Amino acid sequence: MKGTLAQLRSYERSAQLLMVNQFTINLGFYMLMPYLAAHLSGTLGLAGWLVGLVLGVRNFSQQGMFLVGGTLADRFGYKPLIVAGCVLRTLGFATLGLVDSLPALLAASAATGLAGALFNPAVRAYLAAATGDRRLEAFALFNVFYQAGILLGPLVGMVLTGAGFRVTCLVAAGVFALLSVVQIRALPARGGRAERERAAGRHTGVLAQWRGVLANRPFLLFSAAMTGSYVLSFQVYLALPLEVKRLGGEGPFGTAAVAALFAVSGLSTILGQTRVTRWCRARMPAGRALAWGLLTMALAFLPLLAATALPVPDAGPGRWALAAVPPALSALLLAVGTMITYPFEMDTIVRLSGDRLVATHYGLYNTFCGIGITLGNLLTGAALDASRSAGLPALPWLVLPALGLACGAALLGLHRTGRLTRHGGPAVVPG
Numbered sequence: 001m002k003g004t005l006a007q008l009r010s011y012e013r014s015a016q017l018l019m020v021n022q023f024t025i026n027l028g029f030y031m032l033m034p035y036l037a038a039h040l041s042g043t044l045g046l047a048g049w050l051v052g053l054v055l056g057v058r059n060f061s062q063q064g065m066f067l068v069g070g071t072l073a074d075r076f077g078y079k080p081l082i083v084a085g086c087v088l089r090t091l092g093f094a095t096l097g098l099v100d101s102l103p104a105l106l107a108a109s110a111a112t113g114l115a116g117a118l119f120n121p122a123v124r125a126y127l128a129a130a131t132g133d134r135r136l137e138a139f140a141l142f143n144v145f146y147q148a149g150i151l152l153g154p155l156v157g158m159v160l161t162g163a164g165f166r167v168t169c170l171v172a173a174g175v176f177a178l179l180s181v182v183q184i185r186a187l188p189a190r191g192g193r194a195e196r197e198r199a200a201g202r203h204t205g206v207l208a209q210w211r212g213v214l215a216n217r218p219f220l221l222f223s224a225a226m227t228g229s230y231v232l233s234f235q236v237y238l239a240l241p242l243e244v245k246r247l248g249g250e251g252p253f254g255t256a257a258v259a260a261l262f263a264v265s266g267l268s269t270i271l272g273q274t275r276v277t278r279w280c281r282a283r284m285p286a287g288r289a290l291a292w293g294l295l296t297m298a299l300a301f302l303p304l305l306a307a308t309a310l311p312v313p314d315a316g317p318g319r320w321a322l323a324a325v326p327p328a329l330s331a332l333l334l335a336v337g338t339m340i341t342y343p344f345e346m347d348t349i350v351r352l353s354g355d356r357l358v359a360t361h362y363g364l365y366n367t368f369c370g371i372g373i374t375l376g377n378l379l380t381g382a383a384l385d386a387s388r389s390a391g392l393p394a395l396p397w398l399v400l401p402a403l404g405l406a407c408g409a410a411l412l413g414l415h416r417t418g419r420l421t422r423h424g425g426p427a428v429v430p431g
Contacts, residue, residue: 007141007274014188015130015138018123019145021179025086025119026149028175031157032093032168039165044100054102054109061113063370069114070121070363071206078126078191078359083183085119088112090176097169120366125359126190128350135350139343140277144270151266191359213360218419219352223365225414226290226345227372228407231380232297232400233338234373236265239380239396240327243304248323257324261331268335276339286344287415291408293341298404300333305397348420376403 008016040051073081092111099105131138160168214220241258248254280289303326313319353361380396387395414420 004141004144004274007137011134011138011141012130013186014190015127017183017187018127018130019138019142021082021183022123022142023145023149024175024179026146027153027156028089028093028172028179030150030153031160031175032096032172034154035157035161035165035168036096040105043165044105046102050102054105057106058109058113059370061110062116063113063367063374065114065117066121066363066366066370067210067360068363069117069119070125070359070361070366071209072118073122073125073191073359073363074209074357075206077189078122078129079183079187079189081122081359082119082126082187083180085115085117085122086176086180086183088118089115090173090180093169093176094173097166097173117363121359121362122191124346124362128346128358129190136281136343136347137274137277139346140274140339143339143342144273147266147269147273151263151270154262209357209360213357213364216352216361218414219349219361219365221414221419222348222352222411223368225407225410226341226365227369227376228403229294229297229338229341229345230369230373231376232294232300232404233334234377235301235380235400236261236331236334238377239384239400240330242384244323244327246323247319253320254323257320257327260324260328264328264331265335268332269339272336273339273342276336277343280340280344285415285421286348287411287420289344290341290348290420291412291415293337293339293344294404294408294411295337296340297334297337298401298408300330300337300404301397301400303327303329303333305394305401308393308397352420 008019011019037051037055040046040054041048046054069081069085088111092108092115095104095108095111099108127138127142128135157168157172160171240261244257244261245254248257280292284292307322307326310322313322349361349365350358380400383396383399387393411420
């Protein structure tokens with residue numbers, strides 16, 4: 001902990017603030033969101049499809065608007081978009097706790113998603129600009145704060161929800177209101193139209209900017225290859241909990257084993273991220289590190305594949321161990337793979353952007369990854385259903401490693417052909 005704080009103090013004030021802000025953003029978000037579905041279906045009595053609609057609107061509004069959020073950040077500056085996102089999430093979370101009509105719930109859910117689309121690309125672009133040559137290490141430290149918020153948020157939310165979901169919503173809204181005030185007062189302005197146009201030497205319209213980014217072929221290839229990492233890492237929320245529940249049941253043991261998955265993932269990142277990044281940077285170039293990260297994620301499903309060869313006990317400690325241990329090992333290896341890739345991934349996006357329209361690149365990249373996660377979850381769900389109906393329990397644990405190996409090979413190919421080291425940037429198209 002002391003080492004993390006010492007490393008944090010070594011950056012300029014704006015970078016420190018962004019990292020602490022990201023911890024607080026995730027704290028506020030995850031103290032509420034894991035309990036929203038239960039509130040909608042239980043307290044408000046909404047049908048299952050309506051619960052899915054409310055949650056889906058939030059996800060769609062965030063994933064679908066990332067490009068817009070990044071573009072606005074490049075045009076108007078990073079700070080206004082960060083502040084706007086925090087203010088919008090304040091309003092969205094407060095509304096979720098105070099209303100019970102479906103139209104109001106949908107509007108609040110859309111607002112919380114749009115808020116993420118506004119501040120996420122801006123935060124990452126700002127951090128890259130503020131840390132310069134140290135951005136690789138900065139993104140590693142950023143991920144520590146990011147994961148700490150994810151780990152602590154549900155625990156705080158569990159305590160608050162015991163007093164009522166409205167309390168949780170209002171506290172989460174208060175967290176974002178405080179963030180808004182702090183950033184208005186303490187975060188220096190950075191980025192935006194004037195700086196970008198001075199660097200480019202000309203004025204460009206929004207559509208021209210998008211055409212330029214879409215013409216950046218190395219960036220597009222990199223984005224396509226990296227979507228696999230998001231599909232694999234997301235299985236901590238999908239395939240692994242389903243496997244735990246399948247063997248461990250829906251009772252207290254199954255619930256505790258699922259919670260352990262998230263604890264393993266979060267704690268390992270908090271304790272190991274900066275060390276893993278430092279070790280990788282000293283021994284390999286970015287492209288090779290990214291490929292190794294994807295390979296590690298592919299290998300993460302081997303414990304589950306091996307477990308399918310074992311007889312499943314009817315009950316008792318043997319069944320509990322089979323339900324808990326292989327998924328926990330998989331969660332640990334997925335966390336290690338993410339630790340390897342994340343800082344190099346964020347740094348590579350900046351390098352491929354040529355340090356121009358960085359937030360727009362982050363926005364488009366997040367959109368690609370969101371689409372990839374959606375399609376990947378459909379594939380994973382189909383593999384899980386097919387494995388149960390056909391009596392082939394190993395099928396999902398063969399499909400997912402194959403995806404990881406394919407994406408890792410693609411990244412290695414991009415590295416060997418020099419596409420990941422070019423300072424290309426978007427083509428500048430007058431508009």
